Amino acid sequence: MNASRSLHIRPATRDDLPEIAHLHEANWRRDYAGILPEYALGSRLTDYMAATWQDGALVDRRVFVARQGAEGALLGFAAMLDEGPSGGAFLDNLHVSPSARAQGVGRALMSAVAVLAIPRRLSLEVLSANTDARAIYRAWGGVESPEFRDRVMEIPVPAVTVTWDDTVWLVDRLSGARA
Ligand SMILES: CC(C)(COP(=O)(O)OP(=O)(O)OC[C@H]1O[C@@H](n2cnc3c(N)ncnc32)[C@H](O)[C@@H]1OP(=O)(O)O)[C@@H](O)C(=O)NCCC(=O)NCCS
Secondary structure: OOOOOOEEEEEOOHHHHHHHHHHHHHHHHHHOEOOEOHHHHOHHHHHHHHHHOOHHHHOOOEEEEEEEOOOOOEEEEEEEEOOOOOOOEEEEEEEEOHHHOOOOHHHHHHHHHHHHHOOOOEEEEEEOOOHHHHHHHHHOOOEEOOOEEEEEOOEEEEEEEEEEOOHHHHHHHHHOOOO
16 A cells, blocks of 8 residues: 555544544554553453544544545544643554555654644653654654653553654654754
């Protein structure tokens, strides 16, 4: 799949929620195998995602979807909270489907979020064992905090916070204007 061709990014609507829940669940089951215990990645995960992506999910989050063409396959999504746990904007989730990765979809979604975050700082939390995502955030200039104990579905997991203090700089970096 060439995901970067006819990539459409727009704010999510209620009609997108079931597909977002499905992609989010599939990504966690795939990418968090060996990070979260197996018992958490079965029906408990399905229930958790169904609860997370109910209609109300769009009330307190700004969510973007990336599709192949205006109404084509869902390639990824990003969700942002206007106010994170330590102030500033907070990237709550960034997910791209496995077959669409490494083709610029994540960067395009991150750009949409970063533009909205200006002039505030932007932060996110990533599991320590998610080394691929951490490498990408570092390459985009994100600064990691010391490790802390996060809770995912009530399960304690080591994680780090990644912060961009200068979101104008981040937008330029993502657009290729800065190395
Ligand atoms: C992390 C994720 C969202 C990135 O999305 P993506 O569409 O694959 O990313 P892109 O194709 O836009 O690539 C982003 C950049 O990282 C680079 N990159 C890709 N894979 C990389 C890797 N494993 N290590 C280092 N850099 C990498 C790309 O070259 C690109 O660089 P550029 O911005 O300078 O062009 C996606 O891989 C994903 O959904 N992962 C699983 C879910 C997850 O871990 N989400 C984050 C939770 S906090």
